[in-house]
Amino acid sequence: xxxxxxxxxxxxxxALVALCYIALAYYTPWNPYRIWIAACSVATFVVYGLDKxxxxxxxxRSKGKELRHIKAHxxxxxxxxxxxxxxxxxxxxxxxxxxxxxxxxRRPQEKSLARVPENLLHLLALLGGFPGAWFGMIFFxxxxxxxxxxxxxxxxxxxxxxxxxxxxxxxxxVQ
Numbered sequence: 001x002x003x004x005x006x007x008x009x010x011x012x013x014x015a016l017v018a019l020c021y022i023a024l025a026y027y028t029p030w031n032p033y034r035i036w037i038a039a040c041s042v043a044t045f046v047v048y049g050l051d052k053x054x055x056x057x058x059x060x061r062s063k064g065k066e067l068r069h070i071k072a073h074x075x076x077x078x079x080x081x082x083x084x085x086x087x088x089x090x091x092x093x094x095x096x097x098x099x100x101x102x103x104x105x106r107r108p109q110e111k112s113l114a115r116v117p118e119n120l121l122h123l124l125a126l127l128g129g130f131p132g133a134w135f136g137m138i139f140f141x142x143x144x145x146x147x148x149x150x151x152x153x154x155x156x157x158x159x160x161x162x163x164x165x166x167x168x169x170x171x172x173x174v175q
Contacts, residue, residue, distance in 0.1 A: 005114035009047065013124060016043040033171070037128045037163070044121070044129030048136025048143070051116035055142070058112040122155040130159040 020039035024030065030038070121143070125133045133156050136142060143149045 006117050006120065008114070009050075009116045009120055013043050013047050013120060016046060017129075037131065040124060040127055040129035041132030041135070044124040044132035045136045045139075046132075047116055047121065047124060048133060049140050051121070052136075052140040052142040054113050054115055058115070061112060118149075118151065121152065125152075125156050125159040126162070128159075128163060130156055130163060133159075 017039045020042045021035055024035045024038055025032070028035065121133065133152075137144050137152075137156075143152045146153055
């Protein structure tokens with residue numbers, strides 16, 4: 001599944017970079033480096049938004065699973081009897097097993113959707129999508145927790161510093 005998500009989101013993001021690059025090259029008089037940064041930034045921003053949307057959808061789905069589990073637990077209480085043993089006697093493990101299998105048969109488990117791999121977000125930031133990554137983090141509020149995602153912050157800072165140095169030394173000839 002992980003290789004499929006790498007292939008899918010990798011193809012999607014780099015196709016988006018290519019489309020943005022072609023459109024900007026055709027419609028703007030910018031130099032190729034600026035076009036590359038803009039195209040990577042647009043793609044990175046879109047991928048951050050896509051990942052945030054998938055994360056929220058998966059969270060909603062998992063809340064639904066928790067609600068189903070709570071309903072199953074309440075149903076088991078009803079079967080076992082509140083004030084005494086239920087129809088199957090005192091062994092509530094048997095009742096839990098029977099009831100949970102019947103509830104799971106009625107409602108199949110929903111699989112969570114594949115997320116955008118974090119390494120792809122790192123790669124897009126390093127290749128030039130650092131402005132889009134910063135804006136995506138701010139606009140969508142995604143991957144902003146430093147303790148949970150320290151590598152995102154490291155690669156964003158690294159990508160920003162690399163491209164600032166590239167601009168400074170290569171394009172402006174500063175020694």
